[in-house]
Amino acid sequence: MAVQVEYRQLGKSGLRISVPILGCMGYGTPQWMPWVLSEDKALPVMKAAWDAGINTFDTANMYSNGVGERVVAAFLNKYSIPRKDVVILDKVCYLTTPDDISVIGTVRPDLLKTKKYVNKAGLSRLAIFTEVAASLERLGTDYIDLMQIHDWDATVPVEETMRAFNDLVVAGKILYIGASNMKAWQVGELNAVAERHGWPQIVSIQVEHSLLYRPHEVETMAYALYKGIGVLAYAPLNDGNLARPLGTRTQRTTILEGTPFAKNPSSSDEEIIKRVQQAASKHGWTMSQVALAWSASKATSPIVGAGSPQHLEQNIFTSKTLTGEEIKYLEEPYEMRGYRWG
Secondary structure, rough: OOOOOOOEEEEOOOOEEEEEEEEOOOEEEEOOOOOEEHHHHHHHHHHHHHHHHOOEOOOOOOOOHHHHHHHHHHHHHHHOOHHHHHHHEEEEOOOOOOOOOOHHHOOOHHHHHHOOOOOOOOHHHHHHHHHHHHHHHHHEEEEEEEEOOOOOOOOOOOHHHHHHHHHHHHHEEEEEEEEEEEOHHHHHHHHHHHHHHHHEEEEEEEEEEEEEHHHOOOOOHHHHHHHHOOOOOOOOOOOOOOOOOOOOOOOOHHHOOOOOOOOOHHHHHHHHHHHHHHHHHHOOOOOHHHHHHHOOOOOOOEEEEEHHHHHHHHOOOOOOOEEEEEEEHHHOOOOOOOOOOO
């Protein structure tokens, strides 16, 4: 792939990341979710991303219950990629069950009341230290570039959480702290506590954001812009709805039908999808490139997934920009909606 991606500074931090970022939720084991690629199928896609200039990889301890992190390590090892040349984004908070990789921790809160897992999730000092150590072992590295707090934990004092992250930064085990799936007031509270104690503050927030889902623009993204916090947009293609014409079905959409994770387009969504298709035809781009060019005009970097090198190539949008009028036209049918979770 000849086209190389660009790089942007993550908020006010000195960290520079690729645009786009490769999302690694889909790499691990299909025993966790049927649409996830196993290591042998994932590595060629990750190599194609690397060859295109993508140096930033977003994973989480809960993805395939740790197998996802091992795939990232296998990628670096197989292709002899120097650790210092790669930016690894990881997450901690949700339950991870390496002994049973079929478990989806977010839908098994009952496990948190058992002897084995009572201290293995959330944002307590013990959980954070335990899970970060496990992530480092699976990744085969001494440090994680950006460790993101995967979600808010109302059961733990903010001071305990931010002190734990400060101590990990001081120890050199993580370099920067990020957040994910949070409201503006939650990020503000975390950073206020960190500032008061002279601890490292959160430098980025990861939120679901696309042409079809924009509630975070109202507070979280506006707050991030005001404070100089980087914004990472996950699901920028709305699980593929913005990457293909209306009515197209994939393995993932079929599996998710009838579940809380399904993203069924509304009538206004359908109009936006049609306009994305029109813009793609006009420019000679893929629909993904249109949607991602829009995303990159709103966020620091979109996080994209890919199931094949060919799929990845459709998501590279270097030098592709939309005019102000085109952006307005794409956004026009949007109807504001509430948060998907919480």
